[in-house]
Amino acid sequence: MRARLSDIAQQAEVSEATVSRVLNDRPGVAPETRQAVLTALDVLGYERPARLRKRCAGLVGLVVPELDNPIFPAFAQIIESALAPTGFTPVLCTQTPGGIREDEYVEMLLDRQVSGIVFVSGLHADTAADHERYRALIARPLPVVMVNGYAPNLPAPFISCDDREAAELAVTHLVALGHRRIGLITGPNRFVPVQRKVAGYKAAMRRRTDVSEAELTELTELSLFGVEGGEAAAARLLDRGVTGLVCGSDPMALGAIRAARQRGLTVPRDISVVGYDDSPLMAFTDPPLTTVRQPVAAMAVAAVRALVDEINGHAAPHSEYLFRPELVVRGSTAVARTPDVEPGGPSPSPLAVSV
Numbered sequence: 001m002r003a004r005l006s007d008i009a010q011q012a013e014v015s016e017a018t019v020s021r022v023l024n025d026r027p028g029v030a031p032e033t034r035q036a037v038l039t040a041l042d043v044l045g046y047e048r049p050a051r052l053r054k055r056c057a058g059l060v061g062l063v064v065p066e067l068d069n070p071i072f073p074a075f076a077q078i079i080e081s082a083l084a085p086t087g088f089t090p091v092l093c094t095q096t097p098g099g100i101r102e103d104e105y106v107e108m109l110l111d112r113q114v115s116g117i118v119f120v121s122g123l124h125a126d127t128a129a130d131h132e133r134y135r136a137l138i139a140r141p142l143p144v145v146m147v148n149g150y151a152p153n154l155p156a157p158f159i160s161c162d163d164r165e166a167a168e169l170a171v172t173h174l175v176a177l178g179h180r181r182i183g184l185i186t187g188p189n190r191f192v193p194v195q196r197k198v199a200g201y202k203a204a205m206r207r208r209t210d211v212s213e214a215e216l217t218e219l220t221e222l223s224l225f226g227v228e229g230g231e232a233a234a235a236r237l238l239d240r241g242v243t244g245l246v247c248g249s250d251p252m253a254l255g256a257i258r259a260a261r262q263r264g265l266t267v268p269r270d271i272s273v274v275g276y277d278d279s280p281l282m283a284f285t286d287p288p289l290t291t292v293r294q295p296v297a298a299m300a301v302a303a304v305r306a307l308v309d310e311i312n313g314h315a316a317p318h319s320e321y322l323f324r325p326e327l328v329v330r331g332s333t334a335v336a337r338t339p340d341v342e343p344g345g346p347s348p349s350p351l352a353v354s355v
Contacts, residue, residue, distance in 0.1 A: 004046070005019050008040045008046070011043060012036045012037045012039070014033060014037060018033060019040075022038070025049075032085040035087060038089070058087060058311075059090075059112055059113070059114045059115065060083065060089070060090055060091070060115055060116045061090070061105070061106070061109035061114045061117035062076060062079055062090040062093065062117075062118050063095075063105055063106070063109075063117060063118070063119050063122055064094055064121070065095050065120070065122070068226065069226070069249060069250075069277075069279065070280045071277040071279040071294065071296065072120065072121070074280060075296055075300055076120075079118060080092075082304040082305075083304055086304070088311075091109060091112065093109070103133060106137070115311045116143035116307045116310060117137070117142065117143075117144050118144075118307055119145070119146050119147065121147065121148045121149060121193075122146065122149065124146045124149045124150075124151050125148060125149020125150075125191050125192045125193060126190055126192075127190050127191070131151050134146075134151070134156070138155060138156060144156050144310075145306045145310070145316075146159070147159045147160070147299060148193055149193060150320045155318040156318055157310070158321065159320075159321055159323070160193075160320055161295065161299065161322070162196075162322045162323065162325060163197045164196045164199055164203070165325055166197065167184070167197040167198070167199075167200030167201040167246060168204040169325060169326075170246040170274040170292055170327070171200075171204035172208065173329065173333065174272055174274065175208045175209060177244075177333060178338075179243050179336045180211070181211070181219070181240075182205065182219065182242060182243070182244040182246060183219045183234075183237035183244070183245050184197070184198065184201045184221065184245075184246045184248075185221050185229075185234060185245060185246070185247045185248060185253075186221075186223075186252070187222065187223065187224065187225045187248055187249075188222055188224070193248075194248060197248055201220070201246060202216050219242065221234075221237055223252075225249060225251070226251050226255070227251045227252070227254050227258070230251060230252030230253060230259075231256065232259075233252070233255075234255060235259045235262075238259060238260065243272065243336050243337070244271070244336070247274060247276060249277055250275040250276065250289060250291055252276075253273050253274065253275030253276070253289055253332070254275075254289070257285075257287075267287060267332055268331065272290075272336070273290070273333065274291060274292065274332070275290070275332075278293035278294065282330075287330070287332045288331040289330055289331075290328065290329050290330045290332045290333040291328055292327055292328070293325060293326040293327070293328050294323075295325070299323050302323075
């Protein structure tokens with residue numbers, strides 16, 4: 001039992017004595033501490049003692065697209081922590097290619113009689129998806145909150161990072177370093193965050209550079225999310241002479257760096273790369289990644305508050321709340337290299353490239 005107490009205490013970040021008091025249903029434990037211990041039991045797969053089952057916290061669903069991108073585990077962890085003091089326990093549902101689909105997870109959650117569901121980057125963000133699935137949930141009624149991806153036809157709270165501003169921050173940073181031929185790498189165009197990043201990128205490029213509309217199209221590469229998608233898209237843009245890359249996620253940015261290195265290019269001496277999310281460990285990559293930070297903690301807490309308000313009958317605003325991103329400058333961006341010009345020769349074009 002001692003080893004088990006130790007595991008639970010470590011997970012809940014409390015003492016073994018506190019775990020013992022909770023398991024034996026003794027007084028003198030703060031409600032939030034008691035809930036943290038019970039959540040630790042659930043996370044570690046231990047069955048709650050019979051005397052505590054009557055106090056079992058209400059369940060809420062947490063649906064995320066995958067765990068390969070570290071930003072989604074970050075969302076899950078903070079949402080779990082924010083839920084603990086409210087008396088609710090999240091049931092994490094993670095999708096994988098060829099695995100359980102979002103609709104199947106929702107059916108499972110309904111069978112468990114969850115009190116509400118938080119969808120992170122779900123089908124609500126996909127403009128090609130049928131949103132009737134969400135309208136049916138809302139009509140039950142079941143409280144839902146959507147994170148990252150806005151669907152104006154759904155009467156629910158939406159929590160998003162301002163993707164337009166994120167792309168503009170990245171472009172502005174690269175332009176300030178002297179880059180003009182700046183490419184954008186992001187995911188499929190049917191996703192709302194992608195559409196917003198493209199719009200922000202093009203707006204900033206129009207304001208701050210002299211590239212033409214045709215060149216803007218040429219400098220925009222849509223690919224699959226992930227390292228491989230970023231690598232493939234970056235390879236195509238490197239063929240077109242870019243000196244700076246704005247990426248729609250940190251994994252895509254890591255793929256872009258890989259593509260540059262495969263060509264013998266150095267980041268940031270030859271190519272500057274900006275990611276998006278500031279997911280865990282990006283400060284420790286080689287080189288440390290300049291990225292646009294998504295305020296995950298604030299967004300997760302806001303999503304939990306909105307969901308709990310909905311569950312308690314205090315309707316949260318059925319609109320989108322946008323959180324501002326923040327540029328985090330590290331080692332993957334640098335001043336653009338100046339192309340060599342022969343003495344007395346013509347001045348280099350602002351779109352000239354030296355790699």
